[in-house]
Amino acid sequence: MGRVVSLTPVLLFILLAFGLGFSLTNDPSKMPSLLIDKAVPAFALASLDEDGRGFPSADLRGKVSLLNVFASWCPGCRAEHPMLMRLAEKGRLSIYGINWKDSSRAGERWLKANQSPYARVGFDENGRVGIDLGVTGVPETFVIDRSGRVRYRHAGPLTEDVWHEIFEPLLARLQDGSS
């Protein structure tokens, strides 16, 4: 009994060390998306180029796709843009865009100046569709599977590292149709 009591501080220390160690690997500012494995919330956005057809959420069904939320005022979006362009050129999956909390003129000008990697671009002026998606900032990228469900959400610019570590294996699995 006495031995157990004298070991208590050591045991508490080990417990605390593990707890703190776990916290180090755990970024508290990262907010997990609530949409994982859930259907994309229905939306019907006007398209940015005003071609009249708009961008309904039904467009996301039937194929594996990326849904990228961006804005012309967002430096991170500029940073990830070349990455999206390379993906679009490979043409292995469709990339959809949502122009979030922007002005349509600024958004259009931005896409003209930088080229568009998007199959369609919805214009979410008041940000409500973004809020339905749980967007906390731009850029954010969602992986959508064939049935129109969200399978992954990445907050922040897409980088090569993120792409190789997370997106590529996930997309390969989804495109195989195994899950």
Added chain:
Amino acid sequence: MNMILRMSGCRVLLGMLVVLAVFSSFAHAVTPDEVLQDPALEMRARTISQLLRCVVCQNQSIDDSNAPLAHDLRVIVRERLVSGDTDKQAIDFIVHRYGNFVLLNPPMQLDTLALWGGPALFLLIAAIGFGRYLRRRSTEQATETPAALTTIEQERIAELLIRRNST
């Protein structure tokens, strides 16, 4: 002279009050165009906004935050209230999109057990430890009567007393 001094003192005080009044209106981020006509609804919206964390800055409520997204969420809360939502329904609308993370007052549930129960657990451990310490001390005191003085010690005391009395 004294009169003038007192006057300027008054002015300083007045100036400070004005500055305080101006800045206290900036203490929350609600802009005039957000404010609802109905003061009762506006009160409820303010209360709800103070419970919701801004998802951009994360350590401010949406009531305090100047972030554009916080503004949008404040407007949404007000829209929900105007459309007849209860406070809980309005809060749930936001929680449904951003998760429990946005609640500055997290709910008691399985994954927050450590958060809510942790302090009580530490208090309990400390109380048990302190209780054990107290009990051990009191039993030690009860059993250990100090040993009687040896003859050498008694002689030394007598010697010291004699020396003190003689001076």
